[in-house]
Amino acid sequence: MNERTDLLIVGGGLVGTSLALALAAAGRSVTLVEAMAPRTSADASGDDDRNLVLARASVNALRALGAWPRIEAAAGTIRRLEVSRAGEFGRVRMSAEDAGVDALGRVVPGRVLAAALEVRLAESPRVQRLVPAALESLAPTASGWLARIAVGDDVREIGAHLVVGADGSTSLVRRQAGIGAHEHDYGQSLFVCTISCARDLPDVAFERFTDDGPIALLPLPNRRRGLVLTVSADRHDEIAAMDDAAFVALAQQRFGWKLGAFTRPGKRFPHRIRRVVADSLAARRAVLVGNAAQTVHPIGAQGFNLGLRDALVLAEMVADAEDPGTPELLADYVSRRQPDRDGVLAFSHGLVSLGCLAQPAIGPLRSLAMAAFDRLPPLRHALARRGMGFRDSPPAAVLDTAP
């Protein structure tokens, strides 16, 4: 006889893991399938060295999931954010003080976040994990799906009432459920590493747009900074092959000297950038969350923050549902997530398109718009709240309980 589960989550990345934890916290048992073996320690070497900006709402949620105490010591704090454009006079500034909070967000190494979630999962008896195990196919049944899952040399078949695709940009769940996706190639590559700066401007995050793409510098503990440098895709191989000195010189030339000389670059990790947007968030007894639902340009620092809200809203909605996969429940989920999703997609895409547009005629207008925005506290305040992740019917777990 086949095994059965109410809820099958495919993909145990940051979003799938968070979803499993949120469901378990709500008293719901789930099965989580992840293709990669778990990373056991935050220090383990791996290929994921991105520093993630966590919106304030996401930090609240990670606290609620019990993961934050294992993350906090490694987290930088964003109390001010400054966005500017090379060669233009306007800039936009936001501060925690203006917004009436102690921090706009935090910056955490991806491996530390993953390891903290992993520890919480291992402590959670309600999550049945198959790992490493890969979904191979989904076949529709009267009450849901029959999933074929490769576990080592075995193939297991598991029936589920609801399958959640948390399996990333190339989601197999998305394809098997018959949901299409639109892709956009930004023609950009992104390099991330950690560096030191001679001048310390604590707790300030910088985002600077240039004709060649944006660059961001994010505050980390011990006067280190997360560097995110975007280049046009045709320079990917050239920049990947640069030695540290040449790479640092390029970053310095892009960013300027506001933070003094850049030194001590850590290991560099390249990423090719594309946007992938699923045509729908749900199909019959299937739903998508995180990058499987939408993969956005990293420069807006929204992908995980948005995916975490997907997971938390879904957990909230299915927590007490007798059947988690009914068409009514999934339709409610889609309509509740749509405004947040649309807003983030428009913001991330608009930020890159407008910030990087190299037409001289646009420059003065863009400067004026930024300067005007900077002088309009209500507008700045509204954007700060959205940037902190408090958007359109947020899940309860992200709300502030303290200033």
Ligand SMILES: Cc1cc2nc3c(=O)[nH]c(=O)nc-3n(C[C@H](O)[C@H](O)[C@H](O)COP(=O)(O)OP(=O)(O)OC[C@H]3O[C@@H](n4cnc5c(N)ncnc54)[C@H](O)[C@@H]3O)c2cc1C
């Ligand atoms: C350089 C960079 C910087 C970024 N910075 C930020 C930031 O500052 N803030 C922010 O919010 N976001 C940021 N992001 C985006 C963020 O990292 C992603 O949105 C987030 O990690 C997506 O998580 P996920 O769990 O949805 O997908 P993934 O991380 O892709 O996880 C999918 C998981 O599914 C598994 N899987 C796939 N297929 C199968 C299968 N058939 N069977 C079983 N398992 C399967 C995979 O092994 C994987 O573990 C950044 C991204 C990049 C590249």
